[in-house]
Structures are given as C-alpha cells and as structure tokens.
Amino acid sequence: MRQITAVLVGAGARGRFVYGAYAKKYPAEMKIVAVAEPNEERRRLVATEHGLSSDQLYESWEQVLSKVKMADVAVISTQDRMHYAPTMKALEHGYDVLLEKPMSPSADEIIAMANASRMHNRLLTVSHVLRYTPFWSKIKEIITSGSIGKIVSVQLSENVGYFHMAHSFVRGNWNKSEETSPMILQKSCHDMDILSWLIGEKCAKISSYGSLLHFRPENAPSGSALRCTDSCAVERECPYSAVRIYEEDSTHEWSRFITNDLTPEGINEAIKNGPFGRCVYRCDNNVVDHQVVNMEFESGSTASFTMSGFSHDVSRTVQVMGTLGEIRGYMEKNEIVLYPYGKDAIDVSAAAEEGGHGGGDEGLVREFLNQVRDENNNGGQGLTSAEASVQSHLMAFAAEQSRLEGGSSVAIAELSAQQTCSVGS
Incomplete structure (x- = not known):
C-alpha cells in the first residue's frame, strides 16, 4: 500500500481531529507533509503531532499552494466561504482534493469546482461521510436488492442535540448564515445527499419551513446574564450552561473545541472570556434552530426531512417505505429492521466501526486514498465526487429559498437552469 502524502489546508476541528488524526x-x-493555518497555536500543534519542521508550516493557503506541488493530495478543511479559491488552485496544480462539506454557499462556485475537477482530470471528493458508514451502506444495499420494492416515501430526522446546537450554531462558528452557510446547507447537506442517494433519482420539487424560534433575546430567563459566569441566577438550572457543557464534562468532548489548553484553568478561561461562554439567548446568531423540508422526486416518490436542535442526543432516524416492505433505522444505535410485508420482521446487522459519524469519517478518508492510489482512476467518479454533490447542494439551496419565501414550492430544474451547470448528478 503506497503512502499518500498530504497538504492540510485548515487545522481546525475537522482538520486536526479527523484528517490529521487519520x-x-x-x-x-497517509502522511501530513505541510500545513497552512493562520492560527499560530494550531500550526504549532500540527507541527508537533506530525513532526513538521518550520519550513513545512504556512500561514495561508496562498503560501503553500503557490509552491511547486509538494504532496499527492490537498485536504481542504477551511471555513465554508473559504473553500473555493484553495480548491481551484490545488486542482490547477495537479493535487487530488479532499474537500470538507459544504463545497460552497455559492452555486456558481460549486459548479465551477466540479467543472475544474473534470478539466484538470483530478479527484475532488466531498466529505459526505454518511455514504461511507456501514449503517447507510447496508440500507442502500437492502433497497438495491429489491426487498422493499419501489420506494414510495422516506422520512429522515436529524436530531442535532441541544448541546451541539448551542455549541456550533448559537455560540459557535456556524451561527450566522451570511458568514458561513444556511443551516440546511452547512449541517444538513449530508441529509439531502443521503436522501438523493437512497432514492436514486434527482429531486424535482422542494418546499420548506423553519425559523429561529428559541435562541432569541426575548426568551432569556429572568435573572440570566450576558455570560454564564457573570453571576447568572439561572445557570445551575439552564441546560445550555457553558459551565455544564464544557467545564463539568470530564471527557472534554466539547471543551477541546473551545481551547487547546484542556486544564481546568484553560477551560475556565475560555468560558469566561471566549465566545463559548456567552448566554445562548444573547448571541449574534441567526441560523434556524428547526426546519422541515418536503421533497418530490422524478418518479413521484416523496421524502420528508426534519432537523431540530431540540433533542436529547445527536442522532439520525430513518423510515424507508416501499411497495413490498419497509426499513426503519436508528443510526447511532446501529439498528436496522426490515419489515417485509406479510412476513416476520428481520433485524439487519451493520458492522459497527470506530470513529466519528458512525465510522464515516475514517471510511471517507480510506476510500479517497484508495482512489488516489488507483492512477487510472484520477478524475473518476467516486462515491461523493463533486459532480455527485451538485444535486444535494441544489436541493439545499432550493429548500432555503422556499423557507425564505414562506414555504413556496421550488423546482430544482428552474434553480439549476439559473446556473451554468454542465455537470450531472
């Protein structure tokens, strides 16, 4: 097995804890041979973790990608609106690219990146990690086998988790759509992709409703403060307390995302003075905290999707209803049950794997590296190529347009026609 060398562009949570960790x-x-990251502390951490010397550290993507090609691949895990330029430059320089989702909040940029991948005959794989999990792969296998007949309807729920909602989409980096992406694109393009993949058709029409219902100043409890540590009278009872989520969690599941100093003093300092210690009712957030999407596909099959920031856990549940049977699944418990009509229910086994997103994070990287090693397959169509991702991104754009227009039906073909789209799905 040939070792693949990589340039890491962006050393935040996904960059360090997913791609770097792999x-x-x-x-x-896989070997990281250079990193581009504007934050000096993150650069030093990556240097230590991967044995990099000072001449392998760069402050910007422009610096590292202006050099002669120094690795097999570029892994781009910058913020949403910083994907386009480094991706285009990396493809131009002959890198195969692994790109964090979403590709971009701009349809024109998405299409340009997909076209550039084809023009330069390089891989551009998008991190729709759910396709690489044993759970979703098994459900796709059952559907393909014909066990449930033709799909009539699918119901998919993304339960974001109240603590995840507070961390990422109220206090955190993805709390303002104009600076990153709308919630349906940033968080739920995974779900648009999975629905499109399972049903195996293009989506024809979409309508959507949703809003920022709860995390607003007028909903702040009496006695609350600007920060959880500012003598807040309700901090002990508040489920969104930063002290509860970060300081009292001994696993550091979320505190590792707010500071690199995981000592009690370091975490306390981040809560007291950083953005993650703010009251959830007094942040500058504007992304929705709940949304529903209804879809009709080309053959008439339908799907409904619900995203909610108000759930006790982070999970996905699905119900696939066909003409001959039904599938029900609970991703985080790795539970799949097949109900053939007129027969006994069948518990279906899906191998549990380590790693984030039910093993999808590692599955994505492994498959990408394997495809890079196959020199005859450069520029080919991987499971989550840029061209495959265009469809799910257009679905997300259409859903957001519908939501902003009060739930009007949006035709994907009309939305696509507005773009200079020459790629397939």
Missing part, C-alpha cells in the same frame, strides 16, 4: 492512526497510509 494520518496519526494510520501512518503507513
């Missing part, structure tokens, strides 16, 4: 766990498969 290289540390499987050094024979």
Whole structure:
C-alpha cells in the first residue's frame, strides 16, 4: 500500500481531529507533509503531532499552494466561504482534493469546482461521510436488492442535540448564515445527499419551513446574564450552561473545541472570556434552530426531512417505505429492521466501526486514498465526487429559498437552469 502524502489546508476541528488524526492512526497510509493555518497555536500543534519542521508550516493557503506541488493530495478543511479559491488552485496544480462539506454557499462556485475537477482530470471528493458508514451502506444495499420494492416515501430526522446546537450554531462558528452557510446547507447537506442517494433519482420539487424560534433575546430567563459566569441566577438550572457543557464534562468532548489548553484553568478561561461562554439567548446568531423540508422526486416518490436542535442526543432516524416492505433505522444505535410485508420482521446487522459519524469519517478518508492510489482512476467518479454533490447542494439551496419565501414550492430544474451547470448528478 503506497503512502499518500498530504497538504492540510485548515487545522481546525475537522482538520486536526479527523484528517490529521487519520494520518496519526494510520501512518503507513497517509502522511501530513505541510500545513497552512493562520492560527499560530494550531500550526504549532500540527507541527508537533506530525513532526513538521518550520519550513513545512504556512500561514495561508496562498503560501503553500503557490509552491511547486509538494504532496499527492490537498485536504481542504477551511471555513465554508473559504473553500473555493484553495480548491481551484490545488486542482490547477495537479493535487487530488479532499474537500470538507459544504463545497460552497455559492452555486456558481460549486459548479465551477466540479467543472475544474473534470478539466484538470483530478479527484475532488466531498466529505459526505454518511455514504461511507456501514449503517447507510447496508440500507442502500437492502433497497438495491429489491426487498422493499419501489420506494414510495422516506422520512429522515436529524436530531442535532441541544448541546451541539448551542455549541456550533448559537455560540459557535456556524451561527450566522451570511458568514458561513444556511443551516440546511452547512449541517444538513449530508441529509439531502443521503436522501438523493437512497432514492436514486434527482429531486424535482422542494418546499420548506423553519425559523429561529428559541435562541432569541426575548426568551432569556429572568435573572440570566450576558455570560454564564457573570453571576447568572439561572445557570445551575439552564441546560445550555457553558459551565455544564464544557467545564463539568470530564471527557472534554466539547471543551477541546473551545481551547487547546484542556486544564481546568484553560477551560475556565475560555468560558469566561471566549465566545463559548456567552448566554445562548444573547448571541449574534441567526441560523434556524428547526426546519422541515418536503421533497418530490422524478418518479413521484416523496421524502420528508426534519432537523431540530431540540433533542436529547445527536442522532439520525430513518423510515424507508416501499411497495413490498419497509426499513426503519436508528443510526447511532446501529439498528436496522426490515419489515417485509406479510412476513416476520428481520433485524439487519451493520458492522459497527470506530470513529466519528458512525465510522464515516475514517471510511471517507480510506476510500479517497484508495482512489488516489488507483492512477487510472484520477478524475473518476467516486462515491461523493463533486459532480455527485451538485444535486444535494441544489436541493439545499432550493429548500432555503422556499423557507425564505414562506414555504413556496421550488423546482430544482428552474434553480439549476439559473446556473451554468454542465455537470450531472
């Protein structure tokens, strides 16, 4: 197995804890040989973790991608609105690219990146990690086998988790759509992609409703403060307390995303003075905290999707209803039950794998590296190529347009026709 060398562009949570972690766990498969990251502390951490010297550290993507090509691949895990330029430059320089989702909040940029991948004959794989999980792969396998006949309707729920909602979409980096992406694109393009993949058709029409219902100043409890540590009278009872989520969690599941100093003093300092210690009712957020989407596909099959920031856990549940049977699944418990009509229910086994997103994070990287090693397949169509991702991104754009227009039906073909789209799905 040939070791693949990589330039890491962006060393935040996904960059360090997913792609960087894969290289540390499987050094024979992948080696980080350079990093571009404006934050000096993050650069130093990556240097230590991957044994990089000072001449392998760069402050910007422009610096590293202006050099002669120095690796097999570029892994781009910058913020949403910073994907386009480094991706285009990396493809131009001959890198195969692994790009964090969403590709871009601009349809024109998405289409340009897909076209550039084809023009330069390079891989551009988008991190729609759910397709790479044993759970969703098994459901797709059942559907393809014909066990449930033709799909009539699918119901998919994304339960964001109250603590995840507060961390990422109220206090955190993705709390303002104009600076990153709308919630349906940033968080739920995974779900648009999965629905499109399972049904195996293009979506024809979409309508959507949703709003920022709860995390607003007028909903702040009496006695609350600007920050959780500012003598807030209700902090002990508040489920969104930063002290509860970050300081009292001994696993550091979320505190590692607010500071690199995981000592009690470091976490306390981040809560007291950083953005993650703010009261959730007094942040500058504007993304929705709940949304529903209704879809009709080309053959008449329908799907409904619900995203809610108000759930006790982070999970996805699905119900696939066909003409001959039904599938019900609970992703985080790795539970799949097949109900053939007129027969006994069948518990379906899906191998549990380690890693984030039910094993999808590692599955994505592994498949990307394998495709890079296949020199005859450069520029080919991987499971989540840019061209495959165009459809799910257009679905997300249409859903957001519908939501902003009060739930009007939006035809994907009309939305696509507004773009200079020459790629397939």
